[in-house]
Structures are given as C-alpha cells and as structure tokens.
Amino acid sequence: SQVFEEISPADFFYRNRDIAGFTNPSRAIFASIRELVENSLDAAELAGVPPDIYVRLTFGEGGSQSGIYKLRVEDNGSGITSRHIPSAFGQVLFGSKYKLKQARGTFGLGGTMAVLYGQITTHKPASIVSSTGSTKIYKYRIMIDIQRNKPIILERKIRINKERWHGTIVNFSLEGDYFRAMPKILEYLKQTALVNPYANITFVDPKGRLYKFMRVTTKMPPPPKETLPHPYGVDVETVKRLIQITRHRNILDFMRTHFHRTSEKIAHKFLEFTGIPKSKNPKNLGPQEIVKLVQMMKRFEEFRPPSASCLSPLGEDLLRVGILKELKPEFTAVCQRKPSTYSGHPFIVETAIAYGGEIPKKGDFIVYRFANRIPLLYDEASDVSFRVIKNMNWRRYKISPDMPIAVLVHICSTKIPYKTVGKEFIADRPEVKREILNGIREAARKLKRFLSKREHVEREKRR
Amino acid sequence: SQVFEEISPADFFYRNRDIAGFTNPSRAIFASIRELVENSLDAAELAGVPPDIYVRLTFGEGGSQSGIYKLRVEDNGSGITSRHIPSAFGQVLFGSKYKLKQARGTFGLGGTMAVLYGQITTHKPASIVSSTGSTKIYKYRIMIDIQRNKPIILERKIRINKERWHGTIVNFSLEGDYFRAMPKILEYLKQTALVNPYANITFVDPKGRLYKFMRVTTKMPPPPKETLPHPYGVDVETVKRLIQITRHRNILDFMRTHFHRTSEKIAHKFLEFTGIPKSKNPKNLGPQEIVKLVQMMKRFEEFRPPSASCLSPLGEDLLRVGILKELKPEFTAVCQRKPSTYSGHPFIVETAIAYGGEIPKKGDFIVYRFANRIPLLYDEASDVSFRVIKNMNWRRYKISPDMPIAVLVHICSTKIPYKTVGKEFIADRPEVKREILNGIREAARKLKRFLSKREHVEREKRR
C-alpha cells in the first residue's frame, strides 16, 4: 500500500530545480547571476537611486579546474531589515513582492534558489551583508534547512554604518561551468543595460576580465505604486480573503475600500445591479452568495478600467537611449501602447525596431524580449513575441528579414504571464498578443516612413 | 521599506496556477481530467489490475450556459487509506510518488490542483470516496485552506464494503469551457488508450455522448520496483540525508546498504579509491568530507550502471498493440532502446513509426509524445522529441514528410526532465536526445526495409 510523504517547498524546488532554471552547472551560473542582479535592480529602484551593481565571479579554492566558483553581487539598493535577512535568502516562498505592483521579482524564490543550489553543490554557507542605511550593517552566514524550508543562522555580526551605506552584498560558492555560460551571461548583462540605461553594471569574470556597462542617464521612470485588486481580476478566494480581513461592516464601504477605482457612486450602482442591500455585512455572505458576487463583478460593465499607476513602463525616451547605447543603430522606431488588461491584470507593451548602424545582418530579425525590464534569453521559439514577429506580414512595411534589423518587445505588468518558474518565456495570452502585434506594427510604420524618406533623398541625390 | 510575507505552496500554485497548466477555463478542464486520469492509472497499476476508468463531465446547476461543470472520475485502483484521503486531495506537495520508481505522478500536486481550481471558481467542496478493498468505504467532503495548505474536512462518512471494492471516486465542480477543450480532451483519452492498451477508459461528455476506449489485452508490463539512489546521481544534500537516517556506524555498510547495486566488494574498492577508512562512522564526516565523498562517487568508474528494475517500459508488443488499436496503420516499426542514464537517473526510450492504413497524409509527420505512459499534447515545438524529428535526415531512409506517417516517442524514467510543472514538454537533455535519435533511426530503418520490400514486390507484379 502507498507510503505518503509531504515535502517542503524548498525540497520541491530542490528536487525539481531544473523547473526553476537550475538545470546544469552552466545554466545554474547564469540563473544565479540573473536572480541576484534582478533582486539588486528591484532594490535600487525601491530606494529611488540609479542602480550600481557589481558582479564578481572567481574560481573557488580548487582553482580553474575544479568547477567550483565564488559569486559576489553587491548593490546600492534599499537593503533588507536585519530580522528578515535570513528568510529572504534561506526560505523559499518568502519575499516582499507579493503585491499588486510591477517588480522583477514575483515568486519569492529566486535568491533562495541560488543560495540553495550553491549549498547542494558545495556544502558551503552563504554570506549576506545588508543595511537599509541605518546606523548598523548586518552580516549573516546562513545555510538552508531544505527539508524544513527554514534558514540556519551560523553567524550574525553587526558593525557600525559610518557612511550610512545602504545596499546588499551576497556571497556564496557554487558548482558551475563559466566558459559554457559566458556568452549567455554577457548577453544577459548587455541586454539588462539596454533596458535599464540608468544602471551601472560592472562584471569581473574568473579570468579577471572587467566588463563595464555604464549608465547614460540618471533619469528613471516614475516608480510603480501598489494598487488594489480590480473587480474584473478577482476570484472567490481573493474576495473571501478580503472579507476575512475587512473592518467594514457594510458591503458598500467594503467595495469602496478594497477594490481599485471603485468610488462610492460606482459601488452604489454595482450593489443595485446585484440586488445586495448596501448595509449587508460582508462577513454574513454565504459561500454561494460570494460566488454570485464575483460573477456579478465580471458582468457589471461600469467599473472603471484599471489605471496604470501600478505599472512603470520605460517610456519612449529611455527605451531609445538604451537601444542607442547598446545596439548603436542608425535609426530607432519606438512605440508605447496604452495600458490594457488580461484577466484583470493591467499591462503595457512597449516595442522598438532598430535598423542599420551596428545592427548585424543575420538573415533574420534579431529578437529581443523583455518583461518588467528583465531580458528573456531562452526558449525564443515558444515565446508569444517571437511568434507574433514570425507570423507578421512585414512586406506591407517594405521590411524584410535580410535587412539589419532588431525587434524589441517589452511587456510590463503586475503579473507577467510567464510559462515557467525560470521566467524563460511568455505564454500566449490573446490580449497580450494583440498589443504586441499592434505595437510592432506601429514601430514598423515608423521605420517604413524613414526608409522611404531616405530612399527618396538618395534618388534626389542621384539626379 | 519592504513588507515581507511568506506564502504556502498552495497559495503559490493558486497565484501561479497557469504555471501548473490551469491557464483558462478550457485548459483547466483538460488539466483536471488529465491529472485525475493519471492518478487512476497509477493506482490501478499499483493494485496490479487492468485499469477501469470512468470519466463523466456534466453541466453544473446553471445548465449549459453557466460555464460551470461537474467532473466525476472513478477507478478500480489501489484506493487510499482513510487517514490520508484529505491530504491527498487537500494539500499540495503531499503524495506517495516521491520515490525512485517510475510513475506518472511525480510532484504531489496534480490532484490537489484540480480540486483547488474547482474551489476557487465555484466555492463548492470536493467529494472523495475511496477504499483499499478493506471492509470499509470512506467518503469525505473537503475544501482546501489555501493559505495554510491544509484540507478542511466538512464531512466524513463510513459504509460497509460488502463487495470488497477497491478504488477511488473523485467528484467536484469547476468553471470550464468544454466545447473549446473537447478536441484536446478526446485526443488525450485516445492517446492514453494507445499507450495503455490494457486499460478501459469510458468518457461521458456534457451532451451525454459516450466515448469508450476498450482494452485489447489484459497483459500489463511488469511493474517497476523502488530502487536506491545511484552514486552517480546523488548530491551533497541527498548524501547528508542518508547519513542522518542511517543506522550503520561504518561507511562500508553505509555505502553497501544505501546505494544502488553497490556490493561489499565494490564498496571496498571505492573506499580505497577515496582513502576513507572502512570503519569511519559516516555521522562523523565533516561538511567538506561529504563534499569530497560525493565528488569521488562521480569519479570512481567501477560502480555498476543503474539497472532498469525501477523502470517499466511498455515493451514492443504492447506498443504495437496500442498503435494498431488507435491508429490502425498498415505497418508499424517499433524499437525499445537499452536502458541509459542522464544525471544518474535511469531512462528507457521506446519509439515507433506507423505507416499507411488509417494514418492520414498531413504534409508532415504526425508526432506523438509520451512520458511514463502520459500523452503530451502541448508545446510540441519546444519538446526535445519534436526537434529530433524535425532535424533528422529522413531521406537516408527514403522516408518523406508527405507520406502518411506517425512518429511516436515514449520516454520512461524515475525522473522525466519536464520543463514545466504542467508536464507539457520535455527538456533537451543530451543523453535523452541521443537515445531518441537512435531509437527513431532504428524504427526508420525497419520502415525503409518494409517500403523497399513492398516496392520490389510491386515491381515483380507489374512484369
């Protein structure tokens, strides 16, 4: 007969670490660097400062043949309050990004996965140094109790923070294969610099080579603001949880307080639509009444569409600046679409087409994909953006794949429809697909105009 | 400053249910049916009986327009002992398949995800009836406390099991879109019948239409046996856990008892190779000594390769029988490769090419992919088998895509390298890729021989 077991989420992602992107030593080095760099970028933006990020990868004690490396990532971000540092890196499904607000982080998993992978391949602890800019800097040495999904604190030190530094330094050892991973790591850093042109990223590789991606501006997009759930985006579980925590004893105030852009007037109209009396205590709604309430929310057509204040698109200027800095094209067409939603989640698509200059002719378009300012480098063929580009009728715009062209797609959302825990590619959501298609068409129109104008000028010259 | 939260694994998969395959109402109906059918097939094979599985999908109380369905899946499998029933369906990361033994289930997640999805879309409890063939049949009505990842038992009933029935019946409501999902559901059941030709599968759809997939044999492959970890497949964490639980006080007996096919003689040789004295108490190994032990395990070349007793391939006869029953080709070439390993996990590839008869001409090969006797129906282009078929040189075998040909690939392993939690497609592991390629080539050779023999016969006829 069957023998049952329960396992912790750390154990689940330990056993299935390839599902989180830690497939083999080469991929794991890439995954560790990207998870930590994305955490650092989030942290600097949270602190409202242009990010300064230092990544150093060195050979471990066994030297260059042992396959063991040491990874150190330092940032000038918001830092982490002392009591949360061990769990931030020693517990899976623990984090500060479970909010309705655009961020690179979303699962509460990445940083801990990197530390976990290091631990299972080298059995060495990780060291985390952090300060929020207070009078103290905290240093922890931790390991992870994988079966309990809890950090093990081996050491905790405090020192005085004279310069009121704020930031985080993560240091750990891991098995890897840098030489195999190198092209992807460098491509990742370059594309990160492109889509975050206000960031300084410095990388020292195991051979001591220095790569510097310098900022060309200190201008940053306005930060996103946390938002309330939208009536079109909730289900029974979410509404149940809101009812559990609400202090309101009538459903009118409940609707008005807990839902996005739901004024008293709209809440009134909605409750008339449902036939539920305004004074009804939400805690007295029965299970099927809650189901009906949620169904009614989907059918009521007068809720205002979600605002995009929880999003933070790059904007056409910054996108152009980043493309110029890293791709050096002759001409760039950018387009920022209006906010849209899928399944109640707001999103914005930004596209660009870069032509000529240092863009190489590859016989096909070079596709760059970004989500919440994260470059996506794997599984191109499965990604919705790639499919849109493949199936689009480019001849309408007199653009062909043998031209030196790069097509860039950036999606920002409170919930990127990632297909995988490893954030490799984006699922095919009809609303998102439509926005990508229209965004690329708009950019293609601009390029077509530039090319025909240029052709016209050349013809004039030849007369 | 950052506000931290921890979430349960049920909450993680609730928020990210598209990562588990529950993307939208149409996909969720498919996912629910496949998760329950796979559980039933595992259970019947565990009980050693040819599976009888009944799937019934009906319109919910709102009728055909409400988008609410009721799903009922019944099997004649091993059943579940009473005290484990609530957690089996009410707790994520709980199950009986966390062993080193081939099974369809692997994550401890699927059945609970189906119940969870039903709950968040309809707020109705699920009912589970089960017996292991004892004197009692147990019926539970449960919901899931998602934030705690625990079942909520609403009702528990016992009745006498007069006929000593064994099996499980799962009943729950869910939001869905059957008419969109129907082609995929029917294709799934047909391919399941193909790769499990000893199973009876009956499906009644919401319109009352009956689909019967009848067994053509009661012969089943020998069941897999649970195995020990292999020295080539372990890492520091696994060895640490074995050291914690071992009752042996010397490392020789530790190696001999806890590792696959490690006899006393081989354990001796290995310990001489490492320089660790045979009498060393494994619990006295320091962290870096454990790391060195694991590295030595990877380098010692005299461990016997993993045996395939933990696997249960279909076998050429059953595969042929299943293909004939569901595809009715004129000719079938099958091939079962020898056991191989990737990252220490044993696997076997079985391939087949079916030609002519009722196989339609589609202008390209029809690809059927299976893993541990589960059909994979999504993300074909990302799957390793599809890529092998696309890039193979078929002209060598005088086979071209305009012929009526289906190519089937079945991989069995103690750990299928799924890329996603939704078990949609298989990652590109070099060892697996090589076995698939060689397996298809072998089958292609057989088809080539058949075609040239037939061509020869036809030429003779025309003289």
Ligand SMILES: Nc1ncnc2c1ncn2[C@@H]1O[C@H](COP(=O)(O)OP(=O)(O)OP(=O)(O)O)[C@@H](O)[C@H]1O
């Ligand atoms: N460099 C850093 N600076 C400040 N806070 C950090 C840093 N790295 C991690 N954190 C904190 O630790 C938490 C957990 O990080 P982790 O990478 O595991 O998850 P996440 O970023 O929330 O989500 P994801 O798994 O999608 O990356 C973060 O939410 C953040 O609050």
Ligand SMILES: Nc1ncnc2c1ncn2[C@@H]1O[C@H](COP(=O)(O)OP(=O)(O)OP(=O)(O)O)[C@@H](O)[C@H]1O
């Ligand atoms: N029909 C059934 N008959 C017998 N046992 C079952 C049945 N359905 C589920 N179980 C038991 O409940 C456990 C949990 O099922 P669940 O589908 O959630 O996970 P799993 O099958 O182990 O893994 P996976 O997530 O890969 O499907 C199973 O491991 C099995 O022991």
Ligand SMILES: [Mg+2]
């Ligand atoms: Mg992160």
Ligand SMILES: [Mg+2]
């Ligand atoms: Mg299952």
